[in-house]
Amino acid sequence: MNEVFTKSMARNIFYGGSLFFILLFLGLTFDTTRQLPKLDNRQAITDKVALGKALWEENNCIGCHTLLGEGAYFAPELGNIYKRFGNNKAAIKGFIMSRPKDGIPGRRSMPQFNFTDEELDAIAEFLKYSSEINTAGWPPNIQG
Numbered sequence: 001m002n003e004v005f006t007k008s009m010a011r012n013i014f015y016g017g018s019l020f021f022i023l024l025f026l027g028l029t030f031d032t033t034r035q036l037p038k039l040d041n042r043q044a045i046t047d048k049v050a051l052g053k054a055l056w057e058e059n060n061c062i063g064c065h066t067l068l069g070e071g072a073y074f075a076p077e078l079g080n081i082y083k084r085f086g087n088n089k090a091a092i093k094g095f096i097m098s099r100p101k102d103g104i105p106g107r108r109s110m111p112q113f114n115f116t117d118e119e120l121d122a123i124a125e126f127l128k129y130s131s132e133i134n135t136a137g138w139p140p141n142i143q144g
């Protein structure tokens, strides 16, 4: 058997490999575009959801929390908080409302934001909306 690795062998590997991965890439792209409409179950963005999102941004919740994986890893993931709290908006509002003014000494804790009831409701509505986005099963567990 010829042990020499010739130029034409190298060329064949290059062309063959390139062709294989181009076809794989096209196949996966085609599959993704086919799956996307099934994933899209977005609910209408109401004024309340929009207000909740604005409050989420103004108060930099993402400076401590992640939302669907994006953000800081200081505090729990909130993309599925609505489900984690038993599909209960009141529980989310209650939690945010009940944070002690000066935090909890000796451990990481969440500040008190002094939101009005309307603002709390909007934030809870925004978090409910977020939990209903089809993320194909992510995060993998309810803890986030």
Ligand code: HEC
Pocket (backbone or CB within 6 Å): 055, 056, 059, 060, 061, 062, 063, 064, 065, 074, 075, 076, 078, 081, 084, 092, 095, 096, 108, 109, 110, 111, 113, 123
């Ligand atoms: C300074 C960091 C910080 C900021 C900013 C922050 N949080 Fe938190 N949050 C925490 C920490 C830490 C916890 C974990 C529970 C605790 O307070 O001990 C938490 C917990 C929560 C929980 C309950 C999560 C669970 O799994 O029990 C909710 C809901 C929540 N935050 C919502 C918000 C919202 C909405 C905002 C923005 C308005 C916000 N947080 C801003 C630090 C923060």
